[in-house]
Amino acid sequence: MKRWYLLYCKRGEQTRAKMHLENQGLACYYPEISVEKIVRGKRQSVKEPLFPSYVFVKFDYEQGPSFTTVRSTRGVVDFIRFGSHPKEVNGDLIFDLQSIEQCQDVADCAELPDKGESVRVTGGQFAGIEAIFHEADGEARSIMLVNLINKQIPVSIDNKDLDI
Template identity: 30%
Template sequence: MLTSTRISSWYLLQCKPRQDERAQINLLRQNYTIFCPKIVSRRVVNGRSLQTVEPLFPGYLFIQLSRDDKWAPLRSTRGVSRIVDFNHGPAIVPDDVVEHLRTRCLKSSEIHTAQQFRPGETLQITRGPLSTLEGIFLTMLGDERVMILLHFLNREQPVRIPLTDIQRPQLSL
């Protein structure tokens, strides 16, 4: 008696333009296992700092399928454009790549909950050629950099600094 082994792999789906969320909802309704990596980022909109959750790969979703799964309904699922393929077959995404993306997305959310600067807040540069200078926080640039406004050489200059090279100024007595 033969038993079916359901070895599944991850594949990449391309969504129709601006229909990522629609594709996710329709795939979940059909009981597919999907993954849409999202990261937390900060943006300044109308002078206010907002924390947003954005897809890491807009227009694409990962889907986990085995040979026994129904592949045909994917072509007619609303929001889905196609299965990404290479060499005349669906491109398999290694499990460790998907796991790495899950970890990265989790770290992104931890960074933004642990270290939140407000626009206008004074920050001190702790490393590099500009160390000991203070600047005004403007915005986050992705997960690892910030933009601050420095008063330098009789001008105000926006400067990009790694997040690890700044901190709130230490109070001295």
């Protein structure tokens, strides 16, 4: 009977390990999540591993391949173990992770406004206020100039709260 196991992989070699495991006829699952980042001034949706350096693999060790064969696959370090035997992962967990991954909303890549452009704030403590875009503040926030008592005050606002 095929069972799910969790493998620990060499840093940055999860995709290589997954490819070599699939070449051996094994079912693999490498969960990824979409993360919104700002790359070169543009907001982009980038896929990143949900569990860096880990890959789920499904196989029957009695029919083959053996634990040693899987562990010796290029990019794989070892199984996650409790004691001397690899720990089985509940199949419901894998099903739940796969359904969550499929239900993710993937945002369209949107550009940030130009410096000095007026933007409406749609959420947070400044909701409903018109602000002036000043500059990006990391990957998920922007510095906006907000008029408070006839003075422009720089405020860091989450990009999801901006009407771009």
